[in-house]
Amino acid sequence: MSPSPGKEYRRYKKFQKEQEEKWEAACKRCGACCGAVEGDPCDYLEYAGEGEYKCRDYANRFGRHHSRGGQKFRCVPVREILHKSWAGDKNCAYKQGVLL
């Protein structure tokens, strides 16, 4: 017997949530993708201590932002920029393929 659509949906949502948590846990919080290494970081980037950084409004981060120096840019999901390079990206967990 095949599962009901509701069951499939719940299973998919659970899988999606687990994947998201796995990705979040893998991030080293180095802040490099937010400009911490490059020298003109996003205005929302805050130092959290012990070499780690955090976003001031992580839940609502996507969209228009500017760096401390006034450069305008869009914050996007990191998976959309993995094919690009940025200062400090050699240390990025996703670039190192920890989840592949």
Ligand code: SF4
């Ligand atoms: S808004 Fe985006 S780029 Fe800026 S600190 Fe938050 S996650 Fe990084």
Ligand code: SF4
């Ligand atoms: S560069 Fe990679 S490991 Fe560092 S904060 Fe960004 S996503 Fe996380």
